[in-house]
Every structure is written in C-alpha cells, then in structure tokens.
Amino acid sequence: MDINTIPEAFQTKLRLAVLSSLLTGPRSFKELKVITAATDGNLGIQLNKLSDLGYLTIEKAFVNNKPQTTYTITEFGRGQFKEYVELLERLLKSEE
Amino acid sequence: MDKNVSFALDDISLIKTVIDRTQKDFSKISFFFIWIGIINGIAAIIEQLMYYFRNEYGYGFGAVHLLGIGYYWFRILGYAFIFFYYLRKIKSSSNDISNGMLKIWGIVLIGSYALLFLYMYLIPSGNDDRINTLWKCRELIEILPVIFALFMTGILAQKRIITVVTAIYSVLFFVLFLSMKQVSFGTIGGSGTLVSVSSITIRVVMIFGMIALGIFLKMGAQNHGHKYNTRSISDEA
Numbered sequence: 554m555d556i557n558t559i560p561e562a563f564q565t566k567l568r569l570a571v572l573s574s575l576l577t578g579p580r581s582f583k584e585l586k587v588i589t590a591a592t593d594g595n596l597g598i599q600l601n602k603l604s605d606l607g608y609l610t611i612e613k614a615f616v617n618n619k620p621q622t623t624y625t626i627t628e629f630g631r632g633q634f635k636e637y638v639e640l641l642e643r644l645l646k647s648e649e
Numbered sequence: 650m651d652k653n654v655s656f657a658l659d660d661i662s663l664i665k666t667v668i669d670r671t672q673k674d675f676s677k678i679s680f681f682f683i684w685i686g687i688i689n690g691i692a693a694i695i696e697q698l699m700y701y702f703r704n705e706y707g708y709g710f711g712a713v714h715l716l717g718i719g720y721y722w723f724r725i726l727g728y729a730f731i732f733f734y735y736l737r738k739i740k741s742s743s744n745d746i747s748n749g750m751l752k753i754w755g756i757v758l759i760g761s762y763a764l765l766f767l768y769m770y771l772i773p774s775g776n777d778d779r780i781n782t783l784w785k786c787r788e789l790i791e792i793l794p795v796i797f798a799l800f801m802t803g804i805l806a807q808k809r810i811i812t813v814v815t816a817i818y819s820v821l822f823f824v825l826f827l828s829m830k831q832v833s834f835g836t837i838g839g840s841g842t843l844v845s846v847s848s849i850t851i852r853v854v855m856i857f858g859m860i861a862l863g864i865f866l867k868m869g870a871q872n873h874g875h876k877y878n879t880r881s882i883s884d885e886a
Contacts, residue, residue, distance in 0.1 A: 566663060573667035580671075588670055638664070644657040 554636045562608050562630070563637050567591055567599050572634055575609060575626040582622045600624060608633065675806060675866040678747045681735045682863030685758070688727035689855040695720045697837060704839025721766070728758040750805050753798050761794040785829075785845060792822060792851050799862075806866065818854065822847055 554560070562568050567589060574580060574588045586596055603609050608630035612623045626634070699716035706713070732755040739748050768790055772783050796819050803811030825847040834844040 563660075569660060569663060570667045573664045574671045577668060577671045584674070584676070587676070588667065588674065638661075641657040641661055644653050645661075647654075 554633075554640050559637070559640070560606070560633060562603055562606050562633065565599065567595065568603055571596075571599060571603065571624075572608060572626060572630060575624060576631070576634065579612075579623050579625040582624070585624065603630070675747055675750075675869060677739055678735065678751055679863045679865075679867035681731060681751060681754070682859045682866065684731045684863075685728070685754075686856050686858070686860035686863065688724060688731065689852070689859065692720055692724045692727075693852060693856060695723060697835060700835025700839075700841060701837045704835070704837065704841065721762075725759065725762045725766075728755075728762065732759060746805050750802055753801050757794040757798040761790055765790050788826065788845070788848050788851060792854075795851075795854065796822075802862070806869075808865070808869065811862070811865075818850075818858075822850055825850060 562572065570589045571585060574585060580588070582596070582600070585591075585600070586593065589596060591599070600609070600611070604611050604624075607627060610625050610627055612625065614621055614623070695716055699713055699720065702710050702716065703713045732751070735751055736748075736755065739751055765787060768787055772787075773780055796815060799815040799818075800812060803809065803813075803815060826845070828846075830846045831843040832846055832849065833841040834849065835841040
C-alpha cells in the first residue's frame with residue numbers, strides 16, 4: 554500500500570472511524586452510531602460499503618425479540634488496517 | 650507541512666480518538682449499576698415487609714424470620730447473577746476498562762457480602778454493649794469496600810465528580826458512624842426499631858447512588874460522540 558493506492562475503505566473519515574472502533578471488538582449499529590455520531594442513513598451506507606469490500610461481516614439476530622445487527626472486522630480488514638497505519642507511520646517518518 | 654503528512658496526522662489522531670472512546674464507553678456496564686440499585690431497592694421492600702410483620706404479629710411470626718433471611722440472600726444471589734451476566738456480556742466487547750471495573754465491583758459486592766455472612770455467623774449472641782458495638786461494626790464491612798470501588802470507578806472512568814462525591818460521602822459516613830446517632834426504622838404498623846443514621850446512608854447509596862451512577866455513565870456514553878465528515882482524502886489532496 555502506498556499513498557497513491559490507498560484503499561477505498563480508508564478514503565473517508567467515517568469509514569476510518571468505523572474500522573477503528575471495530576478493532577476492539579464487534580459492535581452493534583446503535584453502538585457505532587453513538588461512537589461516530591453519524592446519521593442512520595450515512596452510517597448504513599458506509600457499513601454496507603465496507604461489507605461489500607470485505608472489511609467487515611454483518612450478523613443479524615433477534616435479541617429479546619428485537620432485531621440487532623452486529624458488525625465484526627474481518628481478518629482481511631484488520632490486515633489492511635495494519636498496512637494503512639504502517640503507511641501513515643512511513644509518511645510521518647519521511648517528513649522527519 | 651506536506652499535505653500527505655497533514656492527512657496522516659489527522660488520521661492517526663482520529664484512530665487514537667476512536668479507540669480511546671471505545672475504551673471509555675461505559676454504556677454496557679452502566680445497566681449493571683442500575684440493576685444493583687434495583688436489587689437493593691427490592692431488598693429494602695423485603696426488609697420493610699419484615700418490619701411490618703414483626704410490628705403486627707411479633708417476632709414469632711414465621712414470615713418475619715423468612716423475610717429476614719431472604720433480605721440477605723436476595724442481595725447476594727442478585728449480585729452474583731448480575732455480575733456473571735454482565736461479565737459474559739462485557740467479555741465479547743473487548744473493553745478492558747469496563748471489564749476491569751466490573752471485576753472490581755464483583756469482588757467488592759460478592760466478597761464483602763460473603764465476609765458479612767461470616768462476620769454475622771461468628772458474632773456472639775446477646776444484647777450487651779460489647780455485642781451491640783460489634784453488630785454496628787458490620788456496617789464498615791459493607792461500606793468500606795463499596796467506597797473503595799467507587800474511588801476506583803472514578804479513577805478508571807476518569808470522572809472526577811465520582812471521586813469527589815465519594816470523598817464527600819466517606820467523610821459524611823464516618824462523621825455519622827462515630828456520632829452514633831439513631832433513628833426509628835421500619836415504623837410501618839408499629840414503633841419500629843432504632844438503627845444508626847450511618848446505616849441508612851448505606852441503603853441510600855446502594856439504591857439511589859448506584860442508579861445515579863449507572864445513569865451518569867450511560868449519559869457519558871451518549872455524549873461523547875463526534876460527527877465525522879465523509880470528505881474523501883483523495884479529494885482534499
């Protein structure tokens with residue numbers, strides 16, 4: 554990964570925020586909404602996009618008779634995230 | 650500064666903020682405290698019922714003994730159930746701070762109660778000054794670990810208000826404890842019994858204090874969100 558080939562997943566702040574919050578464990582839609590303070594529509598679109606790109610998995614279940622969607626970062630997503638952070642480190646080191 | 654470096658700094662700052670925020674999200678653990686308050690609220694009703702039956706029908710009435718024992722067992726079993734339920738729930742979220750906080754509260758509530766049971770079992774029976782003093786000291790077994798856990802909660806959650814309120818309460822408790830002031834308690838249906846004011850403050854803390862703490866942590870979780878724009882990095886470059 555280099556500065557000219559940054560994957561789509563890291564090209565918006567909201568997607569980056571979502572992936573960062575998923576690093577520490579699976580989260581529900583409601584939790585992600587609280588963490589990012591994004592609107593339902595915007596967050597939903599970004600989550601679907603990340604899922605299409607293979608960065609996260611979506612699991613739908615009924616908890617206490619209420620539908621609950623849980624999002625989990627995939628191994629691919631975690632690996633890409635690591636590469637992205639390494640790219641950021643390299644950028645900062647090059648400045649020094 | 651190079652624009653790419655500026656973006657890198659922005660993104661690193663964002664990642665750090667989000668990870669930090671997920672670790673400080675106490676919304677899952679907040680209901681644990683609310684449930685502790687509810688358990689103590691129900692236990693207080695059981696206790697009042699016991700006093701009512703005692704006032705109406707005397708010590709010999711079967712329900713008095715049953716409710717007296719039930720008051721203690723309801724609390725310890727309630728604490729254990731809620732603790733293990735939330736421990737399982739928190740485990741999946743990988744939130745280390747919430748996990749640590751929950752374990753401290755579990756040890757404090759269940760451990761201090763187990764110690765209280767042992768203390769009450771070992772305390773000699775009778776009604777002289779020495780035994781009354783020993784009986785009064787059981788309050789300390791109940792409240793000192795709770796004060797410790799409240800301080801730890803304030804430190805872990807980095808909420809100074811929890812630490813300050815706990816410090817004020819602990820001073821107030823010791824003043825009341827040493828003043829040995831007593832009031833009538835359980836007066837429904839009769840004259841009740843004299844209990845120390847400090848032990849009433851323990852009931853207040855364990856019911857209303859715990860519910861307030863839960864609501865406070867829940868509110869904190871809802872207020873810490875920030876909007877992230879969806880501007881493309883490549884558009885800005």
